[in-house]
Amino acid sequence: MDTRIDLRVDGEQRSLTVDTRTTLLDALRERLGVTSPKKGCDHGQCGSCTVLLDGRRATTCLALAVAHTGSEITTAAGLSDGDDLHPVARAFLDHDGLQCGYCTPGQICSAVGMLDEAKAGWPSLVTEHAEDSAALDESELDDEEIRERMSGNLCRCGAYTNIVTAIREASNGGNR
Amino acid sequence: MIPFDYQRADHAEGAVAAVGDRSGATFLGGGTNLVDHLKLGITEPELLIDITRLPFDAIDPLPDGGVRIGATVRNSDLAAEAIIRQRYPVLSQALLSGASGQLRNLATTGGNLLQRTRCPYFQDVTTPCNKREPGSGCSALNGYTRNHAILGASEHCVATHPSDMAVALAALDATVQVTGPNGQRGIPVTDLHRLPGDEPHRDTVLEHGELITSVDLPELPRSTRSRYRKVRDRASYAFALVSVAAVLEIEGDTVREARIALGGVAHKPWRASTAEQALRGAPTTEESFRSAAEAEIAQAQPLADNEFKLPMARNTLTATLRDLAGKESR
Numbered sequence: 271m272d273t274r275i276d277l278r279v280d281g282e283q284r285s286l287t288v289d290t291r292t293t294l295l296d297a298l299r300e301r302l303g304v305t306s307p308k309k310g311c312d313h314g315q316c317g318s319c320t321v322l323l324d325g326r327r328a329t330t331c332l333a334l335a336v337a338h339t340g341s342e343i344t345t346a347a348g349l350s351d352g353d354d355l356h357p358v359a360r361a362f363l364d365h366d367g368l369q370c371g372y373c374t375p376g377q378i379c380s381a382v383g384m385l386d387e388a389k390a391g392w393p394s395l396v397t398e399h400a401e402d403s404a405a406l407d408e409s410e411l412d413d414e415e416i417r418e419r420m421s422g423n424l425c426r427c428g429a430y431t432n433i434v435t436a437i438r439e440a441s442n443g444g445n446r
Numbered sequence: 447m448i449p450f451d452y453q454r455a456d457h458a459e460g461a462v463a464a465v466g467d468r469s470g471a472t473f474l475g476g477g478t479n480l481v482d483h484l485k486l487g488i489t490e491p492e493l494l495i496d497i498t499r500l501p502f503d504a505i506d507p508l509p510d511g512g513v514r515i516g517a518t519v520r521n522s523d524l525a526a527e528a529i530i531r532q533r534y535p536v537l538s539q540a541l542l543s544g545a546s547g548q549l550r551n552l553a554t555t556g557g558n559l560l561q562r563t564r565c566p567y568f569q570d571v572t573t574p575c576n577k578r579e580p581g582s583g584c585s586a587l588n589g590y591t592r593n594h595a596i597l598g599a600s601e602h603c604v605a606t607h608p609s610d611m612a613v614a615l616a617a618l619d620a621t622v623q624v625t626g627p628n629g630q631r632g633i634p635v636t637d638l639h640r641l642p643g644d645e646p647h648r649d650t651v652l653e654h655g656e657l658i659t660s661v662d663l664p665e666l667p668r669s670t671r672s673r674y675r676k677v678r679d680r681a682s683y684a685f686a687l688v689s690v691a692a693v694l695e696i697e698g699d700t701v702r703e704a705r706i707a708l709g710g711v712a713h714k715p716w717r718a719s720t721a722e723q724a725l726r727g728a729p730t731t732e733e734s735f736r737s738a739a740e741a742e743i744a745q746a747q748p749l750a751d752n753e754f755k756l757p758m759a760r761n762t763l764t765a766t767l768r769d770l771a772g773k774e775s776r
Contacts, residue, residue, distance in 0.1 A: 419547055
């Protein structure tokens with residue numbers, strides 16, 4: 271069943287006709303040529319297809335494109351301004367937070383979304399079980415918080431140690 | 447995946463009518479479970495009615511002191527809501543225990559309650575499964591049963607319910623409000639999900655076309671303290687082997703009221719009424735907590751690969767109660 275949908279992808283207005291069965295991930299990659307989000311497990315388990323969907327991090331493999339017409343999507347590629355990398359992407363490079371790089375776009379989008387969530391005072395299981403779960407200061411995300419909050423992104427190379435370092439630095443004010 | 451029609455509902459009555467009129471129609475929420483099932487061929491609806499734009503996205507105080515959670519509220523928003531964190535920490539903790547940040551941003555309150563088991567035989571369409579295909583048999587019974595039920599199972603199905611949120615809601619005595627072809631009704635969360643019996647394909651008591659519109663939390667006495675504790679194979683982002691939602695009122699050194707539900711052990715959030723009864727009026731000691739947990743788990747019937755869940759459930763329940771006894775209210 272074909273349906274016309276509109277998406278705003280990395281600042282560009284895109285219109286296309288999709289079969290209702292098309293996921294947002296397949297619409298981006300296969301129909302619009304936006305290959306920054308990666309297809310990993312295709313079942314919501316690995317996080318490599320993560321984008322910012324209307325400003326929030328979301329896996330696109332379990333989202334139907336037709337249900338998200340009118341949405342604003344930012345991929346890892348769209349976070350950077352040309353060669354001027356987003357501070358989180360820059361931190362990943364500086365700390366070698368990628369090996370094969372396949373999961374990296376999802377990791378970066380997830381980290382950017384996660385830092386916004388922390389800034390808004392959203393708890394994680396770590397915060398919520400802490401003795402004093404008062405207001406969370408985003409600049410104080412420790413490694414345990416970063417690991418919990420990033421647990422939806424799997425890296426088969428096991429680059430986690432450097433990813434945590436990169437995100438910790440980015441959360442402390444970005445480019446340094 | 448067979449082709450299907452898609453419609454976005456703009457009011458609840460229309461959504462109920464659209465699904466009620468067609469046996470092959472179903473509601474679409476955040477899609478994190480349903481879309482997976484479409485891909486796996488577990489379900490083949492001919493029409494999806496997207497209910498995510500219905501006006502059920504608010505968390506509102508109720509006149510009786512409780513809180514109404516709209517059915518389309520996202521799991522992440524609910525977990526972060528101040529009134530939930532302060533008054534119902536067990537619910538916030540349960541939500542944050544489930545899935546990942548990305549999935550919680552998509553998943554909805556109503557959809558979370560209606561997610562289906564992660565039994566690997568249910569998810570593998572090449573194997574017999576009474577839940578997926580009534581009468582075809584249960585592959586888990588003679589299969590690998592490490593993750594399966596120890597309480598309330600039947601010879602037809604040993605699957606467990608996967609939701610963390612539902613376990614907390616069961617302990618909180620929440621009520622699910624639904625609207626359907628025959629009008630509106632409220633269903634206690636503890637009655638929403640079914641034990642498998644000989645109809646394991648029916649997860650809940652909902653009739654076809656009934657739409658969850660909200661989940662209502664009752665007011666809790668100020669002396670209440672609550673906690674969700676989850677045991678799983680890795681630190682985060684995994685389903686429960688065993689989980690405990692406990693809501694306690696403690697007066698001095700005595701348990702005044704206890705409401706407890708267990709996850710990962712049964713076909714539905716398991717309300718631990720035997721343990722609750724043992725705890726009412728009991729001293730807040732390690733001994734009484736342990737004996738209440740033992741009384742509950744005495745009814746368990748483990749399968750070939752999950753006997754470990756018995757001590758795990760006993761110990762997790764005991765530890766959760768001990769934690770709560772040592773904590774300040776709420």
